[in-house]
Structures are given as C-alpha cells and as structure tokens.
Amino acid sequence: MVELTINDKKIQAAKGTTILEAALKNGIKIPNLCYDKRLSPYGACRLCVVEVEGQPRLFASCSSPVAAGMAVKTNTPKLRKIRQTIIELMLVHHPLDCPVCDKAGECDLQDIAYEYGKPEARFIRHRKKAPPDVRGPLIELTSNRCILCGKCVRICDEYQGRGALGLIGRGFSTVVQPAFGEILECDYCGQCVDTCPTGALLSKPYKFKARAWLLEEKDTVCPFCGCGCTLTLGIREGEILRSIGKENRGVSNGNLCGRGRFGDEALNYIADKLKAVSGRYGASAIGAIGSHRCTNEDNYALQKFMRNVIGSNNIDSSAAFGYAVAEKAWEKAFGQKDHRISLQSPLNKDAILILESDPSITHPVFGLNILRAKREGACLIVADSRDTKLTRHSSQWLRIKPGTGLALLNGIMKVIIDKGLFDREKASSRNIGTGFSSLELTLKDYTPGVVCRVTGLTEEELAAAAEKYAGAKKRMLSVTLSITENNKSLDILLAAANLVLLLGDSADALQVPAEYSNTFGAYHMITQNSDKGISEMFYDSDSLKALYIMGEDPAINFPDSSKIISRLSSLELLVVQDIALTETAKSAHVVLPASGWAEKDGTFTNTEGITQKIYKAVSPTGKSLPDWQILRNLALTMGKDLGFRNLDDITKEINSAFSLQPSALSPQPCFNPVHYTTGEEPDSEYPLTMVIRDILQHSGSMSTRSKSLDLVVSEALLEINEEDARKYGIPDQSHVKVSSRQGAVYLKAAVSDEIPEGAVFVSPHFPHAKINTLTRFSANGGSGIIAVKIESVK
C-alpha cells in the first residue's frame, strides 16, 4: 500500500495502481476517453492529465503509477484549460451529428464536451468526409466520429484475441479500419461497440431505434451459453430494443416472440387427455422434457407436476446429452457429484490442454480466460482437427483427425508412463476398484506409432505435448461436451480423468463446462434421479403415450430426427409449451405459449454452480405466461395444488429440496481405462467425415430467431476444405446435398482453409437445416462422428 494525496484527500492505494484507478476508487472523477480497466494503459487522449506537486510536467493519470507521498491535483484551472483545448481539437474534425447519432445521450465525448467544451471554436474545421462503413452485417463504423482512442482495436486484440480492427495510417490521417479495409468479419462479440466512447462504432440492428434517454435499462442473465453473463436490456414501451454488455460481457441481440393460442379450453383438453392416458396405460406412459432455456423454478414446477400430479418419474432434459454425461464420468472417475467448473480456472496455470473444443466460442468468457492465461505465459496445447481461434493462439496445435481425441489422450498417457514422467507410487496407491495396473495394460497398445497413425500426428509432436503437459507445475484439461457436438463422448472424459489421476492432479484439473446458462440448473432440477430418460423415451422403447415438452425442440435438436419425429407422431398426446412455434410444436396436439427469458423472473444456475436471478424486463407477449404458472394452472385444472403461489414459494422449496452444494460424498478416485473406438469410418460410398460443431454466432436454436444474428450467418453452412471442394466439384457458396446412412439435407457450402481435408463441418443450430436428419443417437453423449457424401446441386 502506498499513501498519497489527491486533491488534498489522503488516499491509500495498492502499489502499481495508476493514479486514475486510485482516484476513481475514491470517488474522484478524472475525465478520460482512452482508458478501459480491462486494457493495458495507452495514454492517447490526454484528457486524464493531472498535476503532481514538484513535477514540471503533467502526468497522464491513466498510465502513471501512484508513488508514496505524491500530491496530485486533478482539477486545477491549468488542467481545465488543457482539457478544453484537447476537446476543442477532437471536435476539429468531428461531424457533430449528435441529432442523428445513436450514441447521443450516452456518448462520453458528448458528455465531456458538454462539461469542458467552450462555445467558441478557434480552429479551422476539417470535416472528415469518409462515408460510414455500413458493409458489415451487425456493426457500423462511422470513422468521421472516431477520436482514435484505440479502445476498439485494443479490446479486439488484447482481450478478444481477434485483432479484427487496426489503426491504419499515421498522424492526422490515421483511421480505424478492419484489416485491409475489408468488410468487418469477426466474432461479432460487440465488445468494440460497447467500449467505443463515441458513435463511431454502433450496432446496426439498433440503429435509429430509440434515443438513449428514452430507454429503460434492466439487468438480466444472458441465456445463450453456460457463462451466465449479465446483460443490460434497453427497453422502450415494453419492447427490447437492444442488449448491451456491462463490463466484460458479450452482446447478443435478443428477439423474442410468443405465439399460439392459449386459454382454459386448452388446459381442460390437456387435463382430460392426461387423465385418459394415465387411466389406460398407467402413469409411467407419460413423460416430460424440461429445458435449459427455462428457469430453475419452471423446471422445478415441471418435475413436481410430473411426480405429484401425474405420478410419473419420466422426466429429462437435453442435459442428458452433455452435462449428465459429464456427471457420470465424474462419479466414475472421482467418486464426486455436482461437477462445476470455475471460469477463472485457466488463470495461473502453466499448461492448458484443450481437446477438440473451442471454449472461446461455446463459452466465451471461459475462453477469454484461457487466452489470457496464454498471454500471461501458460503453455496452451490445443488438439483439434480444425483451425479455430484457440488453435491460432496456441503454443502447440495438435492437428488430429476428427474424433480421435481419445486415442491422443491414451497416447499421451503411454508416453508419460514409458518416460516415467509421473509419480508411480502415488498413481498406483490411489486406486480403488480398477487399478493403475489395468490402465497400464489397456495402454499397452497405444504406442506412439499406433497413436500417430490414428491421429495423424508425428511422434515428435506427441512426445512434445506429453512432456510439456506432464512437466508443468499447474495443469488444466478442458473438453466441452454437448448435444451439439458429435466428436466427443463419455469415453473421452474418462480418458481425460485417467490423465488427471495419473499425474496426481485433483479433480479440478478437468474442466467440463455445462453447455447453456441453465444446463447445470436444469440437470439438477430434472435430469438426475429420473426413471425414463431421453434415451428410453425416444430411442429405446415405444411405451410412451403422452409427452409434455417444455422449452425444448427435440425434432430439431436431438439426434436422428426421423426417429424422433416418428415417435412424436405416434403419441396420443403431445403438449408443447414454448416461446415460439417450433418444429416439434408442428406435431403437437396442443401448443401453450410461454414467456421468453426476458419476460419473466426466476433463477438460472450457471456452469460454476452459481445461481443468479433473472428479472422480468418486458411484459409477456400476448397471453403467454411463465412456464411455472402454466403448470400450476394445469395442476389446478386437474384438481391438484402444486403448493406454491409465487416464485418465492418455489425458491424456498427448491432451497430445501436440493442443496446445490458440492456433494459431501467421500471422493473415491478410480481409473477407468477406455479403448479408442472409431466412429463411422468413411468408405467409398460415404467418403467424408462429418463433424458437428458450434459456430460462434449462434448458440442454440433460440438465437436463430434473432433477426440481427441471422444477418451474419443466415444459412446453415457446410464448411469444406479447398481440396475437397475441388475434388467433389463444389463451388463456394453453392448448394450441396449432404447424405448419410440416415438421411439427406441441403446446405450451403463454404470453402474454408480452417477445415482439414477429408472432413466437413456443420453447425447444429439452424432449425431449417435439420442437421439431425443425418445423425444417430449414442447413449454416451454426442451423436458420434458420421460418414457422409456430398453432391453439388445444380
């Protein structure tokens, strides 16, 4: 701690903090335009200059560290005068089109000009005349309004790890531009728009929607991924016009809707039907599916409705494909329950190994921390068949063949064992049940030669990765597992856990983030402890006669669509309760419109196991109600009371029924040796391997309903390597027919050098693309790599 005075006020500040930070922390305002606490000091706008006693020069407070005994003045006449001049200079070429600028009202430049500016302008005006760059789909760059604070460039590069924007030129003619003056093609994270202090970078969809001061702001939790970021929604007359991130959070422009017809008639019909089915076939013929898109309260109400009103324990959610599999691995390998990750876990690690995943896309904030750890010196080893943001930032990129991560892990362990890079005593003593010796036995076959043949790596690459990872002091391994990826399953988690145990690391060394913002919550509310799960309800038997689906679209989202659709249409009663008319709803007997996430209160539990409140931001559309309320009304119609009248009641019940604390089971680590098995091998008829992977702009079929995101990727793409495109005669952006043994779909081809030869990549998130027509179900999570053929469509 250092003691100094700012404006005669005595202040304590930690060593190394800047004068500006110290001042802000103590409520002293210093104007600034190029400072952002997430970024390294820049010192370009010079507005933050302060006087330091005994120093002839002024200090830029944003980039000057505090020193003991310093006497700082932040608001002397001299400083005011200099700030006035700086503002005057900035306005020399500023268009001052506040009346038509969406930033007006929350523009830092406008605010500071208002505070410091003076009416007289002494200097010749150089109006810049560059036309706004409106070519990009979501972000508009009006360089005339830019003050070159460089925040956008730095946040994109330093923080987002993308480097899509640059300061081009020198001196007076410097401008901010996407590389080579091209159209801005990037992650569309919107960080640059949020950080821009002027109206130079603006969100296109929000353009001319409302003046900032007419917006009412409400914080809520973003439902699109597992990180659970806080979003600030801008609302006018009950309509959400935009969502902006606070601090380091992402932007996703939400667009919610609710349709269908809803009334007592419908509830009466459902009640009668449910009773009839239950009477004829027994309660076990009725099942329900909840959703990660619904709140904990909604999911709790659904399971209570099923268990208490219907008397059936057949209830599940899509967590079954991802997070439930992770939980299974957890129990088997570590004897623990409630696997939760820490978004901070990558920090302070010396080596990070990522397997066939790109958390920077699926879990952006977690991904940012991985990138940050790398910047701070961690060795980042990424095993992936395709070129991703993470591979580009990696220390070592292991370009393995799709779906061979498990073979790689076994190979790494074999190297570690053969070279003695581990503590044999510790590894052999901690086992119970299956022991170290059986692991050793299983790994016998995974010699570098074999592993390299399977994965396509060189033996040197394999050895280097194994040595680096085993040699690090603090390690971390991360894999994502979800319904939307087909290249990983339970086995890879078990193999990863074996590696963790082999090296004597604790269970935290393996981080498997839950897919969406409330997957963790949905799992705990619903999936655990149920009788028939998704696998039994849809794929195994046909004993189910009635199904109640809340917030899920199995016809699109679950593997093997044709099987799902035939199951759905064989039901005597299908109720779909959702915010929109989904594909599944088309087969439904009754559709109940529910409120979207921004239209209701409740809680989400994120991948860290932290429960956060979401608040109703807009009133529900039409006649839609929150899911829990519909279920309560339905129960009342059936003559039963669910026992709660409001959210608080449910929250109380949840708190006493479930403890979301990590289980107190005594951990029992155990090796689970697993063999690598190939997925569907390509053959002469189906010569390509198809990998399903998330692409950045969409994280669920919910966001495909967002108009603005559709501008970026409005069609499901089949990404294909240049060589293959040439070989199969597929021009870029042309339509292709993709067939597997299960079925065929039509997609648009995108030729990309990020894709390895012999494989094609598709995104699971476009309902109309119906990717799951091609997939098969696998009880171990993921739908398994499949072989496909492609044909050009003329």
Add this chain to the structure above:
Amino acid sequence: MGSGGMVVMDDNNCMVSTAKFFLEFTADESCGKCVPCRIGTRILLDMLTDITEGRGNEKDIETLEDLSRDIISASLCGLGQTAPNPVLTTIKYFRDEYESHIKDKWCKAGVCRDLCTFLIDEQLCKGCGACLRVCSSKAITGEKKKPHRIAQDICVRCRSCYETCKFDSIKILPASAMEGKTKKLLTVNSELSTKIW
C-alpha cells in the same frame, strides 16, 4: 530553433515560412497516437499556412502561442512536446513579422508569394538589364540604360531579380500595392515607393 538545432538566417528569410517549414515536418512525423500532437500540429500548420497566404487574422498570434503551449504540456512523447517550439521562438523574436503578415498582408522578405509585389524603382534603376536576363518568366522589359519594368500579371514572385540587382532598385511591397492596377504594364515612381516605405 526549437527542437534544439540552430538555424542561421538573414533578412532574406521569412520567419513565418520558417516556422511553417518546421511544422510541415513535425505534422508529418507525428505518429498520430495522442490528440494534442496529432491534431494540434496539424492545426498549427494550417494556421501558419493561412497567415502566409493572407488569411491570417488579428487573434492568430495569441491563439498560436496558446495552442503551442497546450500541445507542449499535453503531448505524450518528445515529438509533440517540442513540435510547437519553432512557432513560439519565431513569435518571441520576430513578432513584427507575424504582425506585418497578418495586418499589412506584407511579407517583407518576399518569400510568401501572396503577400508581396516586386517593383522596380524608376529613379534607382540603371537599366543594366541583369534582372531581365535572370527572369525566367520573361516578366521584365526595358531598353538598355533606361528604367526597366516588371509585368505584374506575368511575374511569379520568385525573387531572382531582387537578388540579382546590384543597385537595390527592386523593392518588395505589400501585395495590395498594386491593387486595381495589376493588368497594366507598370513601373512605380519613387514618389509612390517612398510613400509606402
């Protein structure tokens, strides 16, 4: 001269142009990162250009000094912190030159082409013809031993004749000296020139 270097000059030099020359250099060198240097040096250069082209106005000297001082205090690196020095030094020692540029629109050194007129004083001219020979624009006419004349509509104010005349017969007057008469061939009698001097 400001940036530490020293420049030796005589009264054939225009101080405003000299300052402008330095600023052209620094405005070009500015990396563009910080506001005072990026925009400030450009503004200084613009103002100096205006003064040398006859668009200066009364308040400019004060504004130049004021802005220069702010740029020096606020810039990030040595370049911006010294760039305005030539402006401050020339104003300090040659304020009268700035004033005559601004108020009289007169560059007495004949460097700022918009702010001067070259005239041959009939009384002093010996008719030696030296000026006629150096004038590459062929603006000078005259018979041997008789006073020569400069055609103002042809003269590009290059100063060659002025530097050549051994008899000091060529005078530099304000641009306005010829107002209304420029289209005619003219020489000026010494009466007029004395009045203006």
